[in-house]
Each structure stands twice: as C-alpha cells, then as structure tokens.
Amino acid sequence: xxxxxxxxxxxxxxxxxxxxxxxxxxxxxxxxxxxxxxxxxxxxxxxxxxxxxxxxxxxxxxxxxxxxxxxxxxxxxxxxxxxxxxxxxxxxxxxxxxxxxxxxxxxxxxxxxxxxxxxxxxxxxxxxxxxxxxxxxxxxxxxxxxxxxxxxxxxxxxxxxxxxxxxxxxxxxxxxxxxxxxxxxxxxxxxxxxxxxxxxxxxxxxxxxxxxxxxxxxxxxxxxxxxxxxxxxxxxxxxxxxxxxxxxxxxxxxxxxxxxxxxxxxxxxxxxxxxxxxxxxxxxxxxxxxxxxxxxxxxxxxxxxxxxxxxxxxxxxxxxxxxxxxxxxxxxxxxxxxxxxxxxxxxxxxxxxxxxxxxxxxxxxxxxxxxxxxxxxxxxxxxxxxxxxxxxxxxxxxxxxxxxxxxxxxxxxxxxxxxxxxxxxxxxxxxxxxxxxxxx
Amino acid sequence: xxxxxxxxxxxxxxxxxxxxxxxxxxxxxxxxxxxxxxxxxxxxxxxxxxxxxxxxxxxxxxxxxxxxxxxxxxxxxxxxxxxxxxxxxxxxxxxxxxxxxxxxxxxxxxxxxxxxxxxxxxxxxxxxxxxxxxxxxxxxxxxxxxxxxxxxxxxxxxxxxxxxxxxxxxxxxxxxxxxxxxxxxxxxxxxxxxxxxxxxxxxxxxxxxxxxxxxxxxxxxxxxxxxxxxxxxxxxxxxxxxxxxxxxxxxxxxxxxxxxxxxxxxxxxxxxxxxxxxxxxxxxxxxxxxxxxxxxxxxxx
Numbered sequence: 001x002x003x004x005x006x007x008x009x010x011x012x013x014x015x016x017x018x019x020x021x022x023x024x025x026x027x028x029x030x031x032x033x034x035x036x037x038x039x040x041x042x043x044x045x046x047x048x049x050x051x052x053x054x055x056x057x058x059x060x061x062x063x064x065x066x067x068x069x070x071x072x073x074x075x076x077x078x079x080x081x082x083x084x085x086x087x088x089x090x091x092x093x094x095x096x097x098x099x100x101x102x103x104x105x106x107x108x109x110x111x112x113x114x115x116x117x118x119x120x121x122x123x124x125x126x127x128x129x130x131x132x133x134x135x136x137x138x139x140x141x142x143x144x145x146x147x148x149x150x151x152x153x154x155x156x157x158x159x160x161x162x163x164x165x166x167x168x169x170x171x172x173x174x175x176x177x178x179x180x181x182x183x184x185x186x187x188x189x190x191x192x193x194x195x196x197x198x199x200x201x202x203x204x205x206x207x208x209x210x211x212x213x214x215x216x217x218x219x220x221x222x223x224x225x226x227x228x229x230x231x232x233x234x235x236x237x238x239x240x241x242x243x244x245x246x247x248x249x250x251x252x253x254x255x256x257x258x259x260x261x262x263x264x265x266x267x268x269x270x271x272x273x274x275x276x277x278x279x280x281x282x283x284x285x286x287x288x289x290x291x292x293x294x295x296x297x298x299x300x301x302x303x304x305x306x307x308x309x310x311x312x313x314x315x316x317x318x319x320x321x322x323x324x325x326x327x328x329x330x331x332x333x334x335x336x337x338x339x340x341x342x343x344x345x346x347x348x349x350x351x352x353x354x355x356x357x358x359x360x361x362x363x364x365x366x367x368x369x370x371x372x373x374x375x376x377x378x379x380x381x382x383x384x385x386x387x388x389x390x391x392x393x394x395x396x397x398x399x400x401x402x403x404x405x406x407x408x409x410x411x412x413x414x415x416x417x418x419x420x421x422x423x424x425x426x427x428x429x430x431x432x433x434x435x436x437x438x439x440x
Numbered sequence: 441x442x443x444x445x446x447x448x449x450x451x452x453x454x455x456x457x458x459x460x461x462x463x464x465x466x467x468x469x470x471x472x473x474x475x476x477x478x479x480x481x482x483x484x485x486x487x488x489x490x491x492x493x494x495x496x497x498x499x500x501x502x503x504x505x506x507x508x509x510x511x512x513x514x515x516x517x518x519x520x521x522x523x524x525x526x527x528x529x530x531x532x533x534x535x536x537x538x539x540x541x542x543x544x545x546x547x548x549x550x551x552x553x554x555x556x557x558x559x560x561x562x563x564x565x566x567x568x569x570x571x572x573x574x575x576x577x578x579x580x581x582x583x584x585x586x587x588x589x590x591x592x593x594x595x596x597x598x599x600x601x602x603x604x605x606x607x608x609x610x611x612x613x614x615x616x617x618x619x620x621x622x623x624x625x626x627x628x629x630x631x632x633x634x635x636x637x638x639x640x641x642x643x644x645x646x647x648x649x650x651x652x653x654x655x656x657x658x659x660x661x662x663x664x665x666x667x668x669x670x671x672x673x674x675x676x677x678x679x680x681x682x683x684x685x686x687x688x689x690x691x692x693x694x695x696x697x698x699x700x701x702x703x704x705x706x707x708x709x710x711x712x713x714x715x716x717x718x719x720x721x722x723x724x725x726x727x728x729x730x731x732x733x734x735x736x737x738x739x740x741x
Contacts, residue, residue, distance in 0.1 A: 419602070
C-alpha cells in the first residue's frame with residue numbers, strides 16, 4: 001500500500017522488541033507482519049515447509065526472521081534482525097533482538113536506532129528480572145516511548161486485576177529510571193490477535209488503543225530537533241570544474257537543530273567563525289536545513305575545514321574535551337582492561353583513547369552499581385573514564401543521541417568492541433551543566 | 441516539521457555513500473542495470489553534487505544480458521557522467537577460472553562471484569557498494585551497512601561488527617575489503633515510490649510488454665534472447681505473453697510476472713497487492729533454503 005504522508009509527524013517509526021521466545025515475541029511480530037500483509041505467500045510456504053521438516057507442531061514464525069543457518073539449526077536468534085512493514089499511515093522498521101542476558105549487546109545495538117521499545121511481559125509471570133533489564137536498557141539508550149505489552153491475557157482469563165497489578169509493579173520500577181519514559185501498557189494475546197491489530201472483544205474493561213493503533217499514532221521525532229545546532233562534516237565537495245570553479249561545499253547530515261543562510265557558525269577544531277552563504281542539495285538550494293537531512297553547506301570565508309570537523313552556532317557551543325565519562329556496553333570476547341587503548345569513533349571523527357579507570361559496573365541482575373572493578377567482559381555495562389589524544393566536540397547523550405554517542409574499535413583486530421554514551425566531560429569550566437546529568 | 445519516510449531513507453543512503461567515499465581508498469559501485477543499483481547510482485549523484493561521483497560504477501557482466509538493459513546502462517552512465525568498469529564472466533570462462541554450468545538450468549549467476557573477486561583484485565577496489573536490501577531475503581535481514589569481507593572475500597555472519605547509531609566502522613587490514621549497502625532499510629515498495637517521486641528513467645523491461653516466454657515449473661523465463669537453454673519439448677510450448685520483470689539481472693535466472701502495469705503508478709499498485717516476494721521469481725534463491733547465505737559466504741554480493 002502507498003504510505004500517505006501524515007502531516008503532523010514522521011511517516012517512519014523505528015522500534016525495537018525485547019523479550020524471549022517464551023514471552024511470545026516471535027508470535028507478536030509474526031502477527032503484526034501477517035495482519036499487515038507483510039508476509040508473502042512464498043515466505044509463508046517456505047516457513048511451513050521448514051517447520052514441517054523440523055517436526056514443529058505449529059508453523060514456526062521465528063523461522064521468518066532467523067535466517068542464518070546456525071540460527072535455524074539451533075532454534076535461536078543470534079543477531080539483530082531487521083523487519084519491515086507498512087500501513088497506510090506509516091512505515092515501520094523493527095529491530096528484533098533476542099532477550100537473554102548473553103545478548104545484551106544485541107539489544108543495545110537494536111535500541112540505538114529505535115524511537116520506541118516494546119517490552120513483552122507474560123501475564124502469568126508478571127514483572128520479572130528480565131523486564132527490569134529491558135526497561136533499564138531502553139532508558140540507557142534514551143528510548144522515550146515504551147509499550148508494555150502484557151501478553152498471554154487469554155491464559156489469565158482476560159482478568160483486569162492481573163493487568164492492573166502488573167502495570168502498577170512496572171510503574172513503580174520505571175519511576176526510578178533516570179531518563180523520562182512515556183509508558184503505554186496494553187493487554188493482549190498475540191496468539192489470538194487480541195489488541196494487536198484488532199480490538200479485543202474479551203476485554204471490555206480496556207478502552208485504550210490496540211498495539212498497531214498506538215504505533216501508528218505515537219509522536220516521535222526523527223533526529224534531534226532541539227536548539228543545539230550540530231553539523232558534523234563528512235566530506236568536502238570540490239567539483240573543480242569550469243562551471244563550479246570555486247565551489248567548496250561541506251557535505252554532512254544535520255545531527256540536530258537547524259542552520260539558515262546568513263547564520264554565523266563556528267568551525268571546530270579551528271575555532272574560527274564564518275557565515276553560511278549557501279545550503280545546497282541536488283534538488284536545489286534551501287534557506288534552512290531540517291534535522292536528519294543531508295546537505296552541502298558553503299561558507300563565506302576560506303577556512304581549513306575537513307572531515308571530522310563540526311559546524312555549530314556560537315550561542316550553543318559543544319563541549320570541547322579530551323577527558324570524559326561514559327556509560328559503555330562491552331561487545332567483545334576480549335576483555336577491556338584499565339589502561340587499554342582503542343580508537344574512538346565519534347560522529348565523523350576518529351581519535352585515539354585510553355581507559356583511565358572503571359568508575360563502576362552495573363550488576364545487570366540487580367541494577368546496582370558495583371565499584372572497584374578493573375575490567376569489562378562481553379555484555380558488561382558500566383561507566384568508564386577516558387582520556388583522548390585529541391579533542392572531540394560533543395554533548396551529553398542525555399541531550400543528543402548523535403553527538404553524545406561513540407564506539408570503541410580494537411587497535412589490533414579493527415573490530416567494534418564497545419558502544420559508548422557520554423555522561424559528562426571533565427575539562428574546562430563549561431562542563432558543570434553536564435555533570436551528573438546522567439546518573440543511574 | 442514532518443519528515444517523510446522517503447526523505448529519511450534518502451538522507452540515510454546519502455550519508456552511507458559519503459561515509460564510503462571518505463573511509464575507503466578506492467570504492468566502486470556495483471551496477472547491474474537493475475532498479476536497485478539504478479536508485480543507488482542516482483543517490484550517489486545526489487550525494488556528491490555538483491561534483492561527479494568520486495568512484496566508478498562496476499558492472500559484472502555475465503554476457504547473458506537483456507539488450508534493453510545494456511542500452512539503458514550506457515545511456516544512464518553518460519547521463520550521470522560516471523565512469524564505468526566492466527568485469528566479464530566470459531573472460532573468466534576463457535581463462536579457465538570458472539567452468540560453465542551445463543543443462544537446461546545452466547546459469548552464470550554463481551560464476552559472477554569469481555569474476556567479481558578477480559575484478560576487485562585487478563583494480564584494487566577496497567569497498568563495493570551494493571544495492572542489496574534487508575527485506576529481500578532472510579540472510580540479508582542480518583546484513584550490516586558496512587559488511588566486512590576477509591582477504592578471500594568471504595562473509596562470516598557470526599562475526600559481524602555491531603552497528604550503532606550512525607557510526608560505521610570501515611577499518612580494515614591490508615587485503616581485506618568491504619561490501620556496503622546504502623539501501624539496507626529500503627523495501628521494494630520504498631524503491632518504487634522513490635523512483636516515482638524522482639521520475640528516474642528505467643529500462644523498459646520493468647514495464648508491461650509482449651514477450652516470447654517459456655513456463656518452466658511455474659517460472660516464466662525469457663525465450664527471446666536465446667540465453668535460456670530450452671529443452672526440445674519446451675521449444676514447442678513457447679508462448680507470447682504480456683509480462684514485465686520485477687527484477688532485472690542475468691537472463692537465465694530472471695523470472696517474469698504476468699502484468700499489464702505500464703506506468704509507475706500501475707507498478708506501485710501492483711507491488712502493493714503482490715502476494716509473492718520479488719525474489720520468488722529468482723531461480724538462484726530457490727536452489728536451497730540457505731542458498732543466499734551460502735553464496736554470500738563465498739563472496740557473492
């Protein structure tokens with residue numbers, strides 16, 4: 001179907017689903033895709049065929065997403081799978097991630113690009129340790145919208161008391177999350193299709209939207225739309241043709257805020273000020289940029305700007321820093337140790353970094369902070385202090401997901417070994433506002 | 441302000457194309473004349489405008505082409521002022537690097553991998569941009585934007601680099617290379633809507649036309665170019681049909697669909713109503729349950 005433009009909000013929603021197979025996650029996704037006609041006949045026939053061959057009793061919808069040979073053999077999801085569907089109101093991208101502790105890194109990866117998280121709860125089990133971990137990770141990655149999908153209501157006789165008690169439990173816990181999260185609890189049965197796409201006739205006491213209605217209506221912003229204008233430079237466009245002899249455009253994608261022709265900007269690290277003389281795209285010139293879109297920007301003065309530099313406005317400068325604290329999730333089998341050296345990739349910039357100290361680790365079961373640690377193992381989460389060889393121009397992750405995030409890369413293997421979220425910067429007088437902005 | 445999904449996808453693809461140009465010494469854009477590679481080349485033109493695309497288009501040519509696709513290729517390359525590099529599967533066969541398949545289902549599709557890897561080595565390309573999309577096939581659902589390949593061109597699905605936010609890690613050792621997929625998050629519908637929005641010219645094969653066709657086990661294969669090996673009994677059963685192609689690649693493994701869709705609006709409506717994936721028409725994916733993953737591990741696109 002043709003996606004109509006929703007005039008108020010984006011016509012794209014990216015969301016992540018957390019939960020294990022036992023919570024009915026695959027059934028829920030299968031139900032959404034199937035009811036929105038995003039599963040094709042040949043896909044369904046292939047899945048039916050494989051289910052039969054494997055001796056599964058029902059058509060195993062997990063086989064739709066578990067495409068890798070090892071996954072199909074072992075009946076597990078080992079990676080983030082991306083699924084797509086559309087309704088007349090919106091296009092959806094699902095990052096489907098496995099829910100167990102040993103896949104924390106996959107959940108973090110899926111959550112990094114999501115605007116909404118669906119957290120599944122088995123109505124018979126209520127809020128369990130895994131629920132708390134999923135909510136913690138959604139908060140950590142700054143997902144602002146959470147759907148609490150209380151599934152398997154058919155197995156508790158569609159009882160409102162069970163639902164209310166689970167919601168109260170979850171709300172009590174969510175109140176302690178540092179980043180504010182909007183929570184939408186929905187009672188459902190993914191197996192029978194109650195409140196997934198169509199409203200249930202078995203829960204008269206629930207008057208809220210179905211899951212799909214909520215996903216179609218919920219307000220999200222793609223990219224960061226706030227006042228801190230940030231434009232990381234990716235590439236310098238120099239046609240060197242007769243027609244565009246002196247053209248020198250800074251190619252990039254707006255990380256946040258907006259830029260207008262005539263605006264004064266500061267280029268980092270040079271620290272020099274200039275004025276925007278042109279904002280160009282292939283389709284024509286613009287007066288003003290939009291968040292998340294790509295442009296080529298020209299400046300009045302010839303200053304030395306290259307890839308990895310940042311354009312910002314004088315009234316809202318970024319933090320320029322070589323020392324910072326960050327929450328990280330460790331991805332590698334090879335442990336992180338204090339004094340370890342890595343490449344740090346931040347926006348379009350790469351600098352060398354050394355781990356000064358482990359501030360604390362988070363016990364992923366109790367969510368307590370554990371001090372006096374010196375190393376991180378795979379799937380560990382915690383706060384570390386880094387020293388950088390050259391400055392980066394950043395913001396706290398709590399205010400900017402793009403200029404507040406980075407990855408660490410192993411110097412020997414070149415693998416991406418950690419995801420990082422900047423909590424505060426430690427040099428200069430300008431960091432007081434960021435200090436403690438992100439405590440857990 | 442409101443952002444459409446096509447604006448978001450376009451900007452994301454442009455970002456990935458610019459990252460590729462910036463992070464690699466010598467990238468190339470894999471261009472088959474199919475709609476996905478056409479859209480990717482169109483986006484590359486936008487990404488670097490008003491400069492020219494700072495890398496060549498690379499066509500791995502099986503020799504089994506629809507003539508319409510070749511005419512289109514040459515005109516399109518001229519229109520967007522790009523450089524074209526061609527790797528010939530016929531050359532790999534002549535040099536004894538690969539052996540041609542035999543029998544009625546013979547295809548050069550699988551042989552392309554060797555020619556691709558040879559061409560990469562000859563030109564020292566360190567990143568190849570591909571038009572692959574995650575919605576196409578289940579093994580692709582877990583593919584990265586920046587997909588690492590070892591020095592033998594192999595993909596190790598269990599050892600992929602995590603990709604977070606919009607940070608792409610293209611660091612590599614000498615001899616290794618990357619496949620980059622700027623259209624990862626696009627669906628077939630997004631591609632068609634974008635083609636319509638941008639009025640991108642396409643090979644006529646994508647639109648409804650009359651063609652001599654042979655129906656082989658439900659697959660409608662071309663019987664006009666002579667590249668599909670026909671069995672004696674099939675020769676009597678060639679029929680003139682009103683068809684179009686949903687994907688355009690090597691003639692021997694590109695199936696047609698019965699269609700009267702003659703305009704982009706018709707096609708968008710047809711795709712919306714389709715109950716078969718577009719790869720359902722591809723013989724190469726039907727060879728086994730994990731055919732795509734197995735080919736990708738060997739270095740396929």
